[in-house]
Amino acid sequence: MNVYSDNCYSAVKFMLDQVIDIPNLLYMGGDFNVGDADWDPLVFSHPTTGQALIDLANSFGLVHSLPVLPVSTHYLDTDGYANSVIDLIFLGLSSVQVSHHIEPDLR
Numbered sequence: 001m002n003v004y005s006d007n008c009y010s011a012v013k014f015m016l017d018q019v020i021d022i023p024n025l026l027y028m029g030g031d032f033n034v035g036d037a038d039w040d041p042l043v044f045s046h047p048t049t050g051q052a053l054i055d056l057a058n059s060f061g062l063v064h065s066l067p068v069l070p071v072s073t074h075y076l077d078t079d080g081y082a083n084s085v086i087d088l089i090f091l092g093l094s095s096v097q098v099s100h101h102i103e104p105d106l107r
Contacts, residue, residue: 029087039088
């Protein structure tokens with residue numbers, strides 16, 4: 001499942017409300033717009049939405065896939081704004097490798 005959530009976390013809230021009706025997932029990823037210290041080096045807190053997203057992934061048996069090299073995955077062309085890591089990938093626990101590569105030069 002690919003997800004884009006707005007800055008009000010609408011997709012995360014919708015998925016939490018519909019968790020019973022969502023079929024088993026092997027992959028959940030996208031731009032959740034949820035900053036959390038666990039995956040975004042520019043955030044120093046653990047907001048409830050971040051924990052809710054982790055709980056949602058856990059309910060599907062998914063784990064947070066970590067990038068092999070910590071690079072930004074969200075690139076802004078606007079001066080004065082820093083790139084931040086807000087895109088997340090969750091994979092099934094049965095996955096042999098729970099990490100991924102990001103190729104910033106190919107963006």
